[in-house]
Amino acid sequence: MRKLLPALVGLLGLAVSSTVFAADYKIMAPAAPGGGWDQTARSMQTALQDESISGSVQVTNVPGAGGTIGLAQFVNQASGDPSQLIVGGYVMVGAILTNASPVTLDQVTPIARLTGEYEALVVPASSDIKDMAGLVEKLKADPGSVSWGGGSAGGTDHITAGLIAKAVGVDPTKVNYIAFSGGGEALAAILGGQVTVGISGYGEFESQIKAGQLRLIGISSENKVDGIDAPTFKEGGVDVAIQNWRMVAAPPGLSDEQKAAVGADVEKMVKSASWQKILADKGWADTYLAGDEFQAQLKKDIDSTSAILKEVGLVK
CATH class of the missing domain: 3.40.190.150 (Bordetella uptake gene, domain 1)
Known part of the structure; x- marks a missing residue:
């Protein structure tokens, strides 16, 4: 037993030190x-x-x-x-x-x-916009009538909205972008129909997409993403990719x-x-x-x- 004590003390010391120094x-x-x-x-x-x-x-x-x-x-x-x-x-x-x-x-x-994370474009399930082509049509007809709900001004969501507008021949400065300080606020506005389209990372919309509350109309990747059932922006006719x-x-x-x-x-x-x-x-x-x-x-x-x-x- 006396021979075991030093070993036990040493082991205990290691356990204590690892806890203390974590x-x-x-x-x-x-x-x-x-x-x-x-x-x-x-x-x-x-x-x-x-x-x-x-x-x-x-x-x-x-x-x-x-x-x-x-x-x-x-x-x-x-x-x-x-x-x-x-x-x-x-x-x-x-x-x-x-x-x-x-x-x-x-x-x-x-x-x-x-x-x-790639950017996802979503609309409420009740929206008359069914795909990227539908969004582009509305945007070209009246840029100000399409409100985009996303994260902070100047962030990835805002940049992506501007790049989409530019890619389809719409003045990016005319984009009607509404910035929210948190994903929860943006999601509530999108689900409540307070904005035309929502834009953010796919993960922030995933559960509502799977529940059928939101329709995913595009993803900002260069190529299809495994596990995400949506066309890329490019497949939807908009030459934009961003991560x-x-x-x-x-x-x-x-x-x-x-x-x-x-x-x-x-x-x-x-x-x-x-x-x-x-x-x-x-x-x-x-x-x-x-x-x-x-x-x-x-x-x-x-x-x-x-x-x-x-x-x-x-x-x-």
Whole structure:
């Protein structure tokens, strides 16, 4: 028994140390509950905890202005704290530009791109629009009569609506786009017929599509997507393809060691069975990219988004 005691104590010590040193995180979703950022933050919460990568993960929502209100709060209040993370992505890139935000992604510590998701166009089941051709017909006849319900101004949804208009010969600046701060609000407006067409990531509409409440008239992928019964925009006669992406970032002011530790936890998460199941269940593509490669890609995405927003008249 005496010989076993040191071994038992050692094992107990390992168990205790792994519990003590499991990182606790607070993840900000800079949007209202129900949307893609909120879903991403809560999916991270689930995977980090289920895989025992983190002892405790809390999610907070700070909606407004395409994530720039939350971004400013995060940069100002979380600096130097490796336990705090923020979810963002393509939408935030556009919102920073359209809102002329004084706080930009240059002021956070990018950790990784996590997911990609195609844009879906939906109408209420009772709508007289049956397909992309029907939407295009209405848009050409009177652009202002077609109201588009989606996420924040200047985000992926807004950009996609502008690109669709441009592709069919309609002035993108005449698009009647109605921005909502959260996916739940947008969904209620679409289901209630307060807007003509809804535009967002497929995952935000999936359950209502399957329930027959919404009609899916197009998906923004280059090619057909397995498991999604809808034509691409291109198959519907509109030459547009676009993919939204989401990322996670840490605050400014982290040491190289802190940044590496956060990055290692995120890498464990994205490679875990829990995360891969979440991606499959939600129809999200695994677009994981980290480190210097992600920072370089982020810069390219910011530059290309600026060009697109100028083209569709959202940024001068």
